[in-house]
Every structure is written in C-alpha cells, then in structure tokens.
Amino acid sequence: MRIATPARLTATAAAAALMASIAPAAHAAGDDTSARYSSTSSVYGCTVTTDWTNAKTAFNFFVGKGLTKKQAAGVVGNFIAESGIDPKQYQCGGGPGRGIAQWERGSRWDTDYRDNMVWYAQAASQPSAWNLTPQLNFTWFELKTYSYYGLSSLKSTTTVKDATVSFMRNFERPGVEAIDKRYDAAREVYFRFA
Template identity: 35%
Template sequence: MQIMDYFVEKGLTKEQAAGICGNLQYESGLNPGITEAGNGIGYGLAQWSFGRRDELNAFAQSEGKPVSDMKVQLDFLWKEMNTTEPGALEAFKANPNMSAAEASNIFYDKFERPAYNPENKNNRSEAATQFLAQYENNNGSQGAVADNSGGPSGNAPAPTEFNQRLVAAIEKQDANMAGTGYCATAVQRALSECGLPQFMGSGNGGEMDKPLLASGKFQEVSYADAKPGDIIVRPPSANPNDSSVYGDVSVITARNGDNITQTNDATYQFHKDNDRYDSKATFLRYTG
C-alpha cells in the first residue's frame, strides 16, 4: 500500500495527496508505529493524541488488526476526514486545482492543527512539493512513498559518496539562506538535494535526530569519529531567551583535529566544551 496511491484512489488529486504526505512526514516520518518523543502522547502516522488516539485504538480493534497497521491508520484517517474532521476534505473538494504546497497548508490548518510554527509549516509545504515531484517522476504509484518510515525513496548516493555531496549541498544552502535562522530548512533542503526524503519530525532543529535515526538510514557516531558530511544535532537551550531555544542542526563541512566547522544557514565553529549545548550534541552519519 503506497500512501500517495491510497489518497489518489480515494479521489484526491495528486497535489492533495502530496499535501497530506508532507504533513505526515513531519508528524511521524511516515512510520505508523512511532510514539511521540518525550511525553508519549501522540501515536502513529498523524500522531493522534488523547481522544483521537483512543478512537484509533477502537477502530483498529474493530478491524481485528494491530493499531500499528499502515492500512488501518490510513482508513482511520480517511474516516476522520469524512466525519469528525471534515475541514480539509471540504477545502480539497472546493478547489481541485490547488498546488501541493496549498494542500499541505490546508491539511496543517484543518486536520493536524499543531502548535503554530511558521518554519514548520513552510517545511511541510516544501516536503509536499517534493513528494509530488517524486511521485510524478515515478509516473505515479510504485516507489512514491514507502509503507513505513522511509518517505519517498529519492535517488540517494552510496554512503561513500554521500558525505561529500551533503557538504556541497549545505554550502549552497548557506549561500541561499544566509542569516535567515532557518537551520532545519537549510539541512532539509540539502538532504533533499542529495536524494533523501525529509526526516524532520516537528521541524525544530534540535529534534531532528529522532526521525533521522528512526529512518534506519543514519547512525550515531562519536565526537572523535565525526567527519565532514556528518550531521550535528544540538538540543534546545534551557534559556528561553537564547537564540537556540529550538535547538540546532548543521552539517560538518570541515575538520582539523578539534577545529570543526559546521554549516546550516550560516557557517560557524563547533565548541565541544560549550556546556550550553555544544557539549550535548549528537553526531549522525548516513549509512544508506
């Protein structure tokens, strides 16, 4: 069962299906078995919580299948769109000519309704546009979206080539996005350019390690082993007035001993002894 195909077969346009997928990618990494990090409240593709999670559990039980089943969750999501959560579907029907980005924004506002974060919303719409492009490149169907946590398969290079390509891609994003403060968007776009789907979770840089690791395509490495092309994820600062209140994600672009240069929408040095957050960083490497 391909997620894009599922919604197209239900009568949505491919742009609208991509808009849904862009949101689900950010909610769960398209992993139906994932539980929300930290509080454990949200669950599944759409990170259903509280009463809606209870309803999902009851629906799965009525179908005689595990709640983690992909088809069960898609059927439940479609049921919600037609009954208790009709806003997105009504908007889709009213405008069959919308773009993938427009569809993503509608699904964000009328179905998911997360705590508003403009960068997160923008990231979802960009992910939707990528889903649409990859779906069209595959002439629809096969390979557009994986059944679990993989996202669109893209055309990622072998691990031996990946780091070099990611360094070049993030340096391009630094030039394009200099000073915007959108570190997660910069890394997301660089990964996309390298043929990988966008494993962004909440969209906050400091939480990007969770969906990256959940994808099975990355593994954690030590500070001593980190090299150019590896990803650095730093947790949020405890100080609410800090510029890194949402954490930070970057790519190592150069290293000479302990002298590490990192890049996202800016280029700066990593300081391993900085107790504020550098010393708590996680280093991730693509393994394919």
C-alpha cells in the same frame, strides 16, 4: 489541541537550483514541486527517517480515494513532518502523539468516542492500530465522517502548498505549524510520486 513535533526537512540548495532551472513553469505557477529534500532529520533530540515506501503507499491510497496528486502530496507531506510516516512513531520528547498523524493519546488515539484510532482498528477488524493500512483508513474515515477535519477544504485546493496548509490547519491542528517543513516534504512527495 495536540502539539505535534514536526520532523525537520532541509532543502539541498544545489539540487533545488538545478530543478528550478528544469521546471520553470512550476515556479511561475507559484507551486514549486521540483526541489529535493533530505529523508532524515533531527527533532528535539530524536532522529526521524522518512519511510518512502510508506509515503508512496499513502500517496497512492489518497489518490485512489479521489484526491488529486497535489492534494495527496499535501496530506502525505504532513504525515512526513509529523512522524516520518512511521505508524509506530511515538512523539519525540515523550509527548502524547502516536502514529503517522501523531494522534494524541487520551484523545484521538484511544479515547474520543467513536473517533479514535484504537477503536477504529478494532471496529473495522484491522490488524492493529499500529499498522499503516488502518491508520490510512482511519484518516479517510475521519475526513469523510467529520466535516471539521476539512475534506471539503482540502478538495478545493489546487496547489501542493494550499493542500498542505489546508490539511495541517483542519486535520492536524499542530501546536507548532512548521509549515515550511510540511511544504518541503509535500513537494518531495509530489516530485517522487506524481
């Protein structure tokens, strides 16, 4: 099991309160997708900045693959918590995580038989394992190829929170869940791009 180092995203209370008053239906439905969150965070002495251009690209990629906007936001929120959605991100603190999903070196990043990012980039003639497009394509490859990464579970979700939790537990499988940080990021993705 991989131990992820999630990025810290904190809510701005005033903005959250303002947005809550504007979108009461979202609150009533138990899926608040209206609050605003910081783009920069500090984790274990590392500063991680969310790349919102990459976040939008990823969001559109997953919607284009057939996920709902809420499901896509849950996926991208996890990537923001993992890496700021930076395809060149090394795990803070020197851990084995690499890329947007923090695939583990010695496992899903470079050694698992026909299920690792480096192999996939080469086999699919992608420009580099360290670029966003191959990492998005590899994520989809894993979801479609291996049922234990939870595509059916993800597709059954109807809220941003449920999608965030489903992707975290089935695909990311972090040592530290930090669900609030992931959900905060996913709500921000939904707010910006849905």
